[in-house]
Amino acid sequence: MVLTRRALNRATLARQHLLSRVDMPALDMIGHLVGLQSQAPHAAYYGLWSRLENFAFDDLSQLLVSRQVVRIAAMRSTIHLVTAEDALGLRAFTQEALERDLRNNSIHKAGVAGVDMDEVLAIGRELIEAEPLTAVRLREAFAERWPERDHAALAYAVRCLLPSVQVPPRGLWNTSGPIAHTTAEKWLGRTLSPIDPAALVVRYLAAFGPASVKDMQKWSSVTRLKAVFESLRPELITFRDENGVELFDLPDAPRPGEDAEAPARLVAPFDNLLLSHADRTRVISETDIKRVITNNGIVRGSLLVDGFFVGAWDIERGKEAVITLDLYHPVADTSALEAEAHRLLNDTDPGIPHDVRLRA
Known part of the structure; x- marks a missing residue:
């Protein structure tokens, strides 16, 4: 069976809880999404806000302070906000990719050549x-x-090879703090442990499916996953996309069909929705992705209308809070996008003036 691009869009948005907000604890949503990419300290807050009913921004701060969630380098060698339960397993799963990042890093690889890495990591720990x-x-x-020695290279080696977390106040809402690290084992009181790749494939499909092997490899930066998918084939169902690529899925996962309503959404900066598939055209064209990801790797917030990318957004907060909506495609009626922007400002900055500005 072929899934059209629009049907694939609706299935993915349903898994991501972007077709309708749900009443779910933030911790459970973070677990369902297998973490949220979170280089920008506030990105995960916006990501949860777009998916949860009655999300309280301070709730996520409390999860960080209580060590129920952590900020750790994992998928794609990038900082993710993940549950404490997932942190060390995901880090073990992605460790090979982080090691590859160090070997291939044009800035630091020469600085670690010939170094006794066991000694460096022992001292770093x-x-x-x-x-x-x-x-x-x-x-x-x-x-x-x-x-x-090249001290920057040694520090980067510790970042790549030693599972470590960014500790609060980094990542807390409305609180700034330096990026300071300690080991994940020290912070969480548990040791690095492997995660079952087959179980992780199932979780990936639950949050991002239907998806191909290459999609999951793009999400994780972990290679050689085809054999894992094949081992699960009897338990999965398969489709083809419009290009003939085989897509795997869970039999009972939601696939609401291409006629399902997709309301306007402000999707968070660095959101997993745009970064977790080899073929992103289920949401955004490859031309448009260049409008959202800047030359220095910043991923702007994106605007969805009828489920697909139409523009980007940014927020500036000072004496007033301003959201600017940059429209790259025509939108006949912008009122739903503007309403979402005002809703966000009401939740992020209830005590100061707000403004929503459109640029086309």
């Missing part, structure tokens, strides 16, 4: 478990021990 350290302070500590 000792330093950041004694107290959470910023990258600057870790480099300074390495400079004292190995003055002849």
Whole structure:
């Protein structure tokens, strides 16, 4: 059976809870999504707001403070907000990709050549478990021990090879803080443990399916997953997209059909929706993705109308809170987008003036 692009769009939005908001604890949603990409400290807050009824921004801050969720480098070697239950398993699953990132890093790979990495990691662990350290302070500590070495490269090696988390106040709502790390084991009181790849395929399909093997490899940066999908084939169903690519799915997962209503949405900066498939045309064209991802890797918030990308948004917060909606495609009626923007401002900045501005 062929799934049209529009039917695939609706299925994915349903899994992502972007067709309708749900009444679910934030912790459960983070688990369902297998984490939210979160380089920008507030990105995950917007991601949860777009999916949850009555989301309270301070609730996520409390989850970080209570160590029920953490910020850790995982999928795509990028910072994700994940549950404590998932953190070490996901890190173990993606460790090979993080090691590959270090080997291929044009800036730092020469600086770690010939280094006794076991010694570097042992010292790095000792330093950041004694107290959470910023990258600057870790480099300074390495400079004292190995003055002849590339200290930035050593610090980056620790980031890639030693599972570590960004500790609060980094990531708290309306609170700034340095990017300071300690080991995930120290912070969570548990050890690195493998995660069952087959179970993770099932969870990926529940949140991002229907999807191909290449889609999941794009999401995770982990290769050689075809055999895992094949082992699950008897338990899955398959489709083809309009290009003939085989898509796997869970038999009972929602596929509401191409006629399902898709309301206007402000999708978060760095949202998984745009970053977790090899073929992103189920939501956004490859031409438009270049409008959302800047040259320095920033992923702007995106605007969806009828389920598909029509533009991008940014928020500026000071004496007033302003959301600017940049429309790259014609929208006959912008009132639903504007209403969503005002709704967001009412929740993020209830005590100051608001404004929503359109640019076409």
